[in-house]
Amino acid sequence: MSTLRAALVIFEKELRLELRTRELLNATIIFVLLVLVLFSFSFDPTVEESRRIGPGLLWMAFLFAASLMLHPSFAREQANDTLAALRLAPVEPFAILFGKILANFAFLLATELVMVPVFAVLYNVAILPALGRLLAVMLLGTFGVSVAGTAFSAISAQARLRELLLPLLLLPLLAPVLIASVECTAGLLAAPPELPGEWLKFLIGFDVVFFAASYLLCEYLLEE
Amino acid sequence: MSARRGTSVVFTGLVGLLVAVAGYAAFFVAPEERTMGAIQRIFYFHVSCAWTAMAAFFLVFLSNIAYLSTRREKWDWLGVSAAEVGLAFCTVNLTTGPIWAKPVWGIWWTWDARLTSTFVMWLLYVGYLLLRDLLPDAERRARICAVFGIFAFLDVPLVYFSIRLWRTQHPQPVIGGGAGTGLDPAMRAVLYFCWLAMLVLMTLLLRQRYQLEAMRHEVAELAAQKSAE
Numbered sequence: 001m002s003t004l005r006a007a008l009v010i011f012e013k014e015l016r017l018e019l020r021t022r023e024l025l026n027a028t029i030i031f032v033l034l035v036l037v038l039f040s041f042s043f044d045p046t047v048e049e050s051r052r053i054g055p056g057l058l059w060m061a062f063l064f065a066a067s068l069m070l071h072p073s074f075a076r077e078q079a080n081d082t083l084a085a086l087r088l089a090p091v092e093p094f095a096i097l098f099g100k101i102l103a104n105f106a107f108l109l110a111t112e113l114v115m116v117p118v119f120a121v122l123y124n125v126a127i128l129p130a131l132g133r134l135l136a137v138m139l140l141g142t143f144g145v146s147v148a149g150t151a152f153s154a155i156s157a158q159a160r161l162r163e164l165l166l167p168l169l170l171l172p173l174l175a176p177v178l179i180a181s182v183e184c185t186a187g188l189l190a191a192p193p194e195l196p197g198e199w200l201k202f203l204i205g206f207d208v209v210f211f212a213a214s215y216l217l218c219e220y221l222l223e224e
Numbered sequence: 225m226s227a228r229r230g231t232s233v234v235f236t237g238l239v240g241l242l243v244a245v246a247g248y249a250a251f252f253v254a255p256e257e258r259t260m261g262a263i264q265r266i267f268y269f270h271v272s273c274a275w276t277a278m279a280a281f282f283l284v285f286l287s288n289i290a291y292l293s294t295r296r297e298k299w300d301w302l303g304v305s306a307a308e309v310g311l312a313f314c315t316v317n318l319t320t321g322p323i324w325a326k327p328v329w330g331i332w333w334t335w336d337a338r339l340t341s342t343f344v345m346w347l348l349y350v351g352y353l354l355l356r357d358l359l360p361d362a363e364r365r366a367r368i369c370a371v372f373g374i375f376a377f378l379d380v381p382l383v384y385f386s387i388r389l390w391r392t393q394h395p396q397p398v399i400g401g402g403a404g405t406g407l408d409p410a411m412r413a414v415l416y417f418c419w420l421a422m423l424v425l426m427t428l429l430l431r432q433r434y435q436l437e438a439m440r441h442e443v444a445e446l447a448a449q450k451s452a453e
Contacts, residue, residue: 152375158359159355159358159368175386175387176383176385179387183390205382210375217375220292223367
């Protein structure tokens with residue numbers, strides 16, 4: 001079986017598992033909503049202020065949500081030692097990681113697609129004029145978060161205090177994604193919307209670097 | 225053992241002497257900077273500690289790669305030693321910075337490219353040490369930390385570049401910074417001498433820390449043997 005096909009099988013398995021209960025997605029969406037509401041107390045949410053602070057707020061909410069949501073990705077394989085079973089399959093170890101990256105990417109993206117309109121309504125921000133480009137930024141930023149986050153989920157799952165450890169390790173690493181995504185989003189929410197090209201390229205660069213690193217290091221990460 | 229201790233005492237003495245001479249040079253040999261005055265002298269240790277920290281973190285990265293390709297525990301010991309020592313130099317760099325910034329910029333801290341990226345780098349390596357403490361099994365600890373260390377090191381230039389693109393206030397590089405920049409030759413000589421002193425100090429600390437790690441490993445093995453009996 002090719003690596004890509006094996007990854008898609010894992011992806012399907014993760015998706016089926018999640019759609020049976022939808023507990024991870026529901027909890028994450030509510031968490032992002034909670035952050036959006038709580039942030040409104042920390043500044044005066046007028047139209048200008050929202051445009052200034054909104055992009056940072058939105059991406060912070062997504063990053064915090066990701067650092068919580070990514071944790072079960074590998075941790076839940078441990079209850080019945082199912083990761084060892086997966087490793088016995090005659091496929092490249094990267095297929096397992098890649099399948100999980102795709103699944104986490106899908107979950108995070110679904111959360112964002114639900115929450116961005118809510119954010120636009122709550123904070124009076126116009127997202128329609130640049131919707132296509134905003135989607136491109138979300139795709140690239142979320143992919144970077146998913147790649148690094150899934151690899152780090154495999155790291156923290158093997159340690160003690162893992163729920164606490166994942167955000168501690170992941171959030172500093174994601175600082176460049178946060179900056180680039182916030183800059184892109186801020187450009188797109190301005191009037192007239194404008195996409196800063198260099199930041200978009202930077203996001204692509206981050207995604208490529210960490211995807212390649214995950215590919216190269218995956219073998220060591222998933223060793224049993 | 226005693227011969228080893230003998231060289232260690234001599235080496236420590238030499239390092240102490242070198243650091244003392246570096247301190248003397250920074251305060252008395254280097255010329256006074258025209259606008260900043262005496263406070264500028266902190267620069268010799270501030271910059272040399274930053275360079276030394278970078279060298280140590282690079283060593284962590286190399287040991288991580290070496291561990292994953294050879295699986296020899298020694299590389300793991302070197303990795304953790306370099307991370308701890310690098311973190312110490314990085315902390316000195318992050319503390320001397322504000323001491324200089326307050327009189328010169330009028331503020332202790334600013335979220336500029338170099339300050340922020342150094343801070344994020346510091347957090348990443350604190351994470352590395354934290355992760356080590358939370359992984360009980362020695363083989364797994366070495367392997368997982370090596371993977372994390374490589375990720376962290378790859379992130380450092382990305383952090384720096386992103387924040388540089390974003391905002392910067394730190395003085396532009398005075399060494400290799402292009403036309404119109406540059407250090408007075410005496411200042412440059414003192415800076416390089418301080419860097420040398422810090423690198424030698426790093427080597428000493430690294431060696432001690434590595435020996436400590438090796439001894440810890442020996443104790444753990446002896447304890448395992450004892451309990452197996």
